[in-house]
Amino acid sequence: VGRTFDRVWRGGTLATLSQAAEGLGIVQDGAVACRDGRIAYAGPEADMPLGWDAGEVIDLEGRLVTPGLVDCHTHLVFGGDRSAEFEMRRRGSSYEEIARAGGGIVSTVRATRAADDGELYRTAADRLDRMIADGVTTVEIKSGYGLDVETELRILRVARALGATRPVAVTTTLLGPHALPPEFKADRAAYLRLVTDEMIPRASAEGLADAVDAFLEPIAFSTEEVRQVFEAARARGLPVKLHADQLTASGGAALAADFGALSADHLEWTDEAGVAALAEAGTVAVLLPGAFFSLREDRKPPIEALRRAGVPMAVATDCNPGTSPLVSMQAAMTLAAVQFRLTAEEVIAGATREAARALGREADIGTLDPGKACDLAIWDVEQPAELVYWLGRNSLHVRVWRGR
Ligand code: DI6
Ligand code: FE
Secondary structure (H helix, E strand, C coil): CCCCEEEEEEEEEEECCCCCCCCCCEEEEEEEEEECCEEEEEEEHHHCCCCCCEEEEEECCCCEEEECEEECCECCCCCCCCHHHHHHHHCCCCHHHHHHCCCCHHHHHHHHHHCCHHHHHHHHHHHHHHHHHCCEEEEEEECCCCCCHHHHHHHHHHHHHHHHHCCCEEEEEECCECECCHHHCCCHHHHHHHHHHHHHHHHHHCCCCCEECCEECCCCECHHHHHHHHHHHHHCCCCEEEEECCCCCCCHHHHHHHCCCCEEEECCCCCHHHHHHHHHHCCEEEECHHHHHHCCCCCCCCHHHHHHHCCCEEECCCEECCCECCCCHHHHHHHHHHHHCCCHHHHHHHCCHHHHHHCCCCCCCCCCCCCCECCEEEECCCCHHHHHCCCCCCCEEEEECCCC
8 A cells, every 4th residue: 555645744733724614724733644736634633544654744843834825916027116106106296196197007018018038037036936935825927017919928928937937826817907008098999909809819819817807997997998808808718807996986896796706906995885796796805905005095995894794805915016016925914914904814814715716716725625735834933813913024934835
């Protein structure tokens, strides 16, 4: 008879985040066993099959184990940086003013179009390696800084290459309607047609996009334009996500829910009707405290309403050069707890199980349940609450991805 398991981690406290369990699904004196990169067992060590055997047994020395962190909202691949604008904002210019003056997203678009694949890969890989060192095992990467077909597809190819060459799972999202590119200033409809008739079909045909996203704001795209994009995504069988109600109450949450979106993200200006629509649709609310922090916003997402309505809440970095130059999920977790008053349990679930749900991957990752990918984060903390308490302290002891 072959070995029961490839590897077993024992002698620690598990936070399984199992849907069925109470709270974090805490298991004292727990063990996790993996076989072929999948969790074969997760629970009390005492309940492991009698006479089990493993190629390797690792003593957790009492440490806390959670599912690997899932960063479900990043714009990781881009050229250049926006530190100069960051300074302008410190001197009083608003994000919108800078965008209308031709800065903002469009300035990163120029830098991205000018960067070759190698530079896009290298600069994103540096950020990705830091996320991996922070405990991330799955990351979503959006396009959105190309705004022409070739560059948008190039960004998605770089994202796919990052997932193929780094020990992390990557899901990709086409964010064509991120900003209106300068060359289409006089003809918005033509840019929308480029998105619906070329970007989405090409990305879909080449298997480059796992979802489609849009930026619904007066400084970006309108409800009608986003509807066109979402119809085109639906026609290609691609799920949708939406940057919704971040800067204004634009009915983004309701629109996302209307399309059964995987997630509606930001939500600072979402109202009760939007919350009810999200609850009805089962759409995940993705909270992005890095942008809230960097933009010095003062309007918080309707957390209490989301809680009451039972809307699943996820937390992500929104890593992007303009509004959230944040690379650490651990920091995003602390910011979410402090700024949005989320409990430790809500934040840890939001950075694992609910983030997996926001990617449509809750069947495969996000909890310590048999059959799921054996993606673990093993922490140097005594209490789970420390994961949302420390800021700037990397509490990760060891990260396990697909059993390694
Ligand atoms: N909302 C945001 O905060 C980012 N994109 C979006 O749709 C901003 C992206 C940038 O400023 O570069
Ligand atoms: Fe974003």
